Amino acid sequence: xxxxxxxxxxxxxxxxxxxxxxxxxxxxxxxxxxxxxxxxxxxxxxxxxxxxxxxxxxxxxxxxxxxxxxxxxxxxxxxxxxxxxxxxxxxxxxxxxxxxxxxxxxxxxxxxxxxxxxxxxxxxxxxxxxxxxxxxxxxxxxxxxxxxxxxxxxxxxxxxxxxxxxxxxxxxxxxxxxxxxxxxxxxxxxxxxxxxxxxxxxxxxxxxxxxxxxxxxxxxxxxxxxxxxxxxxxxxxxxxxxxxxxxxxxxxxxxxxxxxxxxxxxxxxxxxxxxxxxxxxxxx
Amino acid sequence: xxxxxxxxxxxxxxxxxxxxxxxxxxxxxxxxxxxxxxxxxxxxxxxxxxxxxxxxxxxxxxxxxxxxxxxxxxxxxxxxxxxxxxxxxxxxxxxxxxxxxxxxxxxxxxxxxxxxxxxxxxxxxxxxxxxxxxxxxxxxxxxxxxxxxxxxxxxxxxxxxxxxxxxxxxxxxxxxxxxxxxxxxxxxxxxxxxxxxxxxxxxxxxxxxxxxxxxxxxxxxxxxxxxxxxxxxxxxxxxxxxxxxxxxxxxxxxxxxxxxxxxxxxxxxxxxxxxxxxxxxxxxxxxxxxxxxxxxxxxxxxxxxxxx
Numbered sequence: 001x002x003x004x005x006x007x008x009x010x011x012x013x014x015x016x017x018x019x020x021x022x023x024x025x026x027x028x029x030x031x032x033x034x035x036x037x038x039x040x041x042x043x044x045x046x047x048x049x050x051x052x053x054x055x056x057x058x059x060x061x062x063x064x065x066x067x068x069x070x071x072x073x074x075x076x077x078x079x080x081x082x083x084x085x086x087x088x089x090x091x092x093x094x095x096x097x098x099x100x101x102x103x104x105x106x107x108x109x110x111x112x113x114x115x116x117x118x119x120x121x122x123x124x125x126x127x128x129x130x131x132x133x134x135x136x137x138x139x140x141x142x143x144x145x146x147x148x149x150x151x152x153x154x155x156x157x158x159x160x161x162x163x164x165x166x167x168x169x170x171x172x173x174x175x176x177x178x179x180x181x182x183x184x185x186x187x188x189x190x191x192x193x194x195x196x197x198x199x200x201x202x203x204x205x206x207x208x209x210x211x212x213x214x215x216x217x218x219x220x221x222x223x224x225x226x227x228x229x230x231x232x233x234x235x236x237x238x239x240x241x242x243x244x245x246x247x248x249x250x251x252x253x254x255x256x257x258x259x260x261x262x263x264x265x266x267x268x269x270x271x272x273x274x275x276x277x278x279x280x281x282x283x284x
Numbered sequence: 285x286x287x288x289x290x291x292x293x294x295x296x297x298x299x300x301x302x303x304x305x306x307x308x309x310x311x312x313x314x315x316x317x318x319x320x321x322x323x324x325x326x327x328x329x330x331x332x333x334x335x336x337x338x339x340x341x342x343x344x345x346x347x348x349x350x351x352x353x354x355x356x357x358x359x360x361x362x363x364x365x366x367x368x369x370x371x372x373x374x375x376x377x378x379x380x381x382x383x384x385x386x387x388x389x390x391x392x393x394x395x396x397x398x399x400x401x402x403x404x405x406x407x408x409x410x411x412x413x414x415x416x417x418x419x420x421x422x423x424x425x426x427x428x429x430x431x432x433x434x435x436x437x438x439x440x441x442x443x444x445x446x447x448x449x450x451x452x453x454x455x456x457x458x459x460x461x462x463x464x465x466x467x468x469x470x471x472x473x474x475x476x477x478x479x480x481x482x483x484x485x486x487x488x489x490x491x492x493x494x495x496x497x498x499x500x501x502x503x504x505x506x507x508x509x510x511x512x513x514x515x516x517x518x519x520x521x522x523x524x525x526x527x528x529x530x531x532x533x534x535x536x537x538x539x540x541x542x543x544x545x546x547x548x549x550x551x552x553x554x555x556x557x558x559x560x561x562x563x564x565x566x567x568x569x570x571x572x573x574x575x576x577x578x579x580x581x582x583x584x585x586x587x588x589x590x591x592x
Contacts, residue, residue, distance in 0.1 A: 063288065064288070065287055065288050065290075065528065066286075066287065066288070067288045067295065068286050068288075068295055069295075102587075103587070103588035104585050104586065104587055104588055105392065105585070105586050105587070105588050106583060106584075106585055107392050107583065107584050107585075107586065108582050108583050109579060109582045109583075109584075110582070111578070114576055115396070115400075115575050115576065116574075116575060116576070116577075116578060116579055116582075117393065117396045118392040118393060118395075118396065118584070121392055123588060124588075174583075177582075177583035178583070178585065180581075180583075181581070181583060181584070181585050182585075184581075211286065211288065211294075211295030212293070212294050212295060214293075242290075246288060246290055249290045249291075249527060249528070250290045250291075253290065253291055253519070253523055253525070254523065257519050257520045257523055258516070258519070258520050260519050260525070260527075261515055261516035261517075261518075261519030261520055261525065262516065263527065264343045264515050264516075264519055264525050264527050264530065265343065265346060265512045265515055265516060267343070267347075267527060267530070267531065268343045268344065268346040268347035268350070268511075268512075268515070268530065268534065269346065269347070269350050269512075271347045271531070271534045271535075271538070272346065272347040272348060272349070272350030272351050272534075273350060273351065273354075275347075275351055275534075275538040276350070276351025276354060276355070279351075279542055
């Protein structure tokens with residue numbers, strides 16, 4: 001048993017380290033981009049330029065056994081905004097809510113001797129586990145693809161890199177399949193009119209977090225555009241956490257799987273005994 | 285009403301899975317079978333990952349077999365000594381089976397292997413049952429009586445060493461065949477998410493010459509323990525046992541089984557077996573169809589497991 005336990009612990013350490021590394025990476029890139037691309041808040045303030053600020057309606061969301069998804073509101077306002085009216089269309093706003101990047105395998109089936117089976121696969125180290133994109137207008141009306149490519153905005157530009165090099169033509173197919181599958185799972189979603197201005201500088205976007213959203217940290221990134229140029233960005237965070245029985249069972253299963261197994265057996269035996277008692281007492 | 289499954293990591297309809305437990309429970313009450321070989325494919329059809337279906341099914345079978353095993357024990361139909369020898373083999377077999385599941389998942393071939401295993405086993409068992417039951421129906425209609433079991437025959441099994449005396453079964457045989465049978469069934473239990481009674485009972489009756497009533501009782505006894513072992517192993521090595529899912533299936537299964545037992549009294553044995561055979565072949569055809577017809581989506585995503 002000791003061997004099994006020891007083996008198991010070395011097993012969970014790696015995904016945790018990977019997830020942490022992913023977090024750190026996401027945090028540094030998100031922090032570095034505004035300084036490199038759009039004007040930094042400090043510079044912008046001096047010039048009287050626009051700065052976007054935002055937050056989310058709930059910063060902590062509990063995932064319990066009854067979790068069926070949750071709608072969050074990402075809202076924000078533009079400091080030094082010059083828009084005359086809410087419907088003037090002076091600015092464009094893009095909101096991206098992204099889940100912790102996680103490693104995954106993408107497999108492709110092909111026909112071998114009449115049977116459809118997995119034959120090729122590509123391993124990915126960091127693929128956003130959730131990606132919800134909403135904007136004031138279709139992306140191609142907001143800015144040039146190069147701008148979005150720089151920021152990793154949109155399904156065509158999400159940063160998805162394979163662990164080992166894959167030929168470009170192949171990679172295109174895999175990338176399309178990955179995004180198609182994630183869209184089918186409703187964890188990659190896009191709403192091209194999801195961001196609405198409700199005042200001259202105030203905007204909001206509602207994002208539906210589906211029931212199957214991977215638990216963990218979510219980043220809500222807000223991008224402010226004017227005539228194709230990125231003016232300012234802002235990042236807010238929210239945390240999805242397991243709670244209650246859901247959390248207890250999940251923790252036990254992952255951290256103390258031997259006890260979890262015993263609990264499963266006890267539950268089964270107790271249920272079986274209870275059932276036989278109930279039916280035995282019933283007058284026949 | 286939906287409930288979030290902590291291990292399968294998906295939100296599912298409570299009613300759907302209670303209903304599935306109920307339907308399979310009804311069938312197992314009606315036919316007197318464990319139901320694992322029907323439940324595991326049904327779980328996979330409904331979108332539960334194959335490895336979670338297999339791991340969870342063990343816990344559910346343990347629950348449904350417990351009451352049966354106790355009833356058989358009270359009737360003195362359990363050969364504890366033979367059961368322990370079978371179990372010894374079973375533990376070895378399920379250890380190998382759980383490791384196989386782990387390796388096949390890493391290779392991305394578990395879904396294929398489980399589909400092929402199901403097609404093979406359901407196909408063979410369904411066909412045999414169909415032939416046997418239709419023969420019996422024809423014979424009873426024409427008034428013939430079936431031939432009795434030839435007893436007292438000696439086969440190669442009696443030449444093996446390490447003989448043991450199993451008093452309850454009135455046998456003096458080598459320990460090797462029961463250990464081998466136990467190991468094979470344990471392997472299947474771990475790989476396919478079944479109890480294995482459908483292999484164990486005939487193997488005990490025809491290979492070991494155990495009296496039928498004791499074969500059924502001892503098999504149930506062994507199934508309880510072997511599914512407990514596979515549950516523990518799947519939980520620790522593969523983390524694929526979903527207690528919430530198992531509970532849903534248990535509750536549905538218990539209710540369904542009671543209705544099934546009552547309904548089963550009104551039907552004749554051979555006709556029941558004919559119906560079950562048809563059902564088994566139907567499930568077999570459905571799994572086989574998915575293997576040979578080009579799927580709409582050729583790509584699939586799975587989590588990256590250790591060692592990839």
